[in-house]
Amino acid sequence: MTRVRGNPQRQGLIAGLLAAVFFGLSAPLISVVSQEGSPLMIAALLYAGAGIALLMVRGFRGQQQQESPVQRRDLPPLLGLTVLGGMVGPICLVQGLTLLSAGSASLLLNLEAVFTLLIAVLIGREHLGRRGLIAAVLILSGAVLLTEGSLHGATLQGTLLIAGACLAWGIDNNLSQRLSQRDPLQIAMLKAIGASTPMLLLALAAGQSLPAWPVLLGLLVIGAMGYGLSIWLDLLALRHLGAARESVVFSTAPFVGVLFSVMVLREAFTSGMGTASALMLLGVAVLLKEDHAHWHRHDAFSHAHRHRHDPTGGDPHHSHDHPRNDQLSSDPQQAYWHAHEHQHAPIEHEHAHVSDVHHRHGHRQGG
Incomplete structure (x- = not known):
């Protein structure tokens, strides 16, 4: 962990x-x-x-x-x-x-x-x-x-x-x-x-x-x-x-x-x-x-990579559920890093971001 x-x-x-x-x-x-x-x-x-x-x-x-x-x-x-x-x-x-x-x-x-x-x-x-x-x-x-x-x-x-x-x-x-x-x-x-x-x-x-x-x-x-x-x-x-x-x-x-x-x-x-x-x-x-930072939309897709599981909502891109035997943290309310295949549901929100794998969306002129 x-x-x-x-x-x-x-x-x-x-x-x-x-x-x-x-x-x-x-x-x-x-x-x-x-x-x-x-x-x-x-x-x-x-x-x-x-x-x-x-x-x-x-x-x-x-x-x-x-x-x-x-x-x-x-x-x-x-x-x-x-x-x-x-x-x-x-x-x-x-x-x-x-x-x-x-x-x-x-x-x-x-x-x-x-x-x-x-x-x-x-x-x-x-x-x-x-x-x-x-x-x-x-x-x-x-x-x-x-x-x-x-x-x-x-x-x-x-x-x-x-x-x-x-x-x-x-x-x-x-x-x-x-x-x-x-x-x-x-x-x-x-x-x-x-x-x-x-x-x-x-x-x-x-x-x-x-x-x-x-x-x-x-x-x-x-x-x-x-x-x-x-x-x-x-x-x-x-x-x-x-x-x-x-x-x-x-x-x-x-x-x-x-x-x-x-x-x-x-x-x-x-x-x-x-x-x-x-x-x-x-x-x-x-x-x-x-x-x-701006309002943007994520389409549904799935992939596998190292990501942060944060039950407190600190990472809205990885708020998916985990099977009980896949829970790697002794405290389920503590954030931690791990890697597995996971599904991203469609989501629209606004936050600071860069052009990483989750943010390949288009931008309006001047945005």
């Missing part, structure tokens, strides 16, 4: 920011060792490190009974995000890092937020309110300001490779959001193992050798933090925030990469970087204050 704690949207924001920090640090770190092996081998070792880290987390936490496991109908999107996000994206990134400076490549990663946001709003029918739009404009304006001042000397090929990685991750983020109601740790593990194993086998079959053990160990550690823990935390953010808002939060990752490049790799820090940093941080603060 897991008691209800805190605000899920606030928890999603914190998880998204932590994921951004871990991923933001990974790009400049990878650039240091990007010449030590082929992009395929480096990408394979990064995701091998991710898989090892996630297996350790799974062993520490044990089987989480309050999570909904992956089902057969989830396999197509899981395959898509594994190939695009776990293989295509990292290979393009590593290849691009061999052609660009760490700062330039980190800043170009802002394109991931643009692609994720456009796909989520235009194709995924997610809603982004006024505050969300303001936050997106602030952060992406900072990204444009940074990128414009730091692409000197970057090759077109390197830029296109980073853009290709961002497009792959933008599609990955939207596919992941559709699976975010499943066990996020299981999704992240399957993605990491499913991506690293074929890439490693292909690299070895092509005659590529493993890098020297200090580099190998470094890549495993970078992958554990920048891809393993980051993917898991980002799935939690996608669950609570939706892909559009997650993309705004995650777009702070390039800022982290630039800060690391300046402070550790000793790259130049310009006044434009300072202004852009302020814009990006202000955008996150605006997003934190967002409160989207």
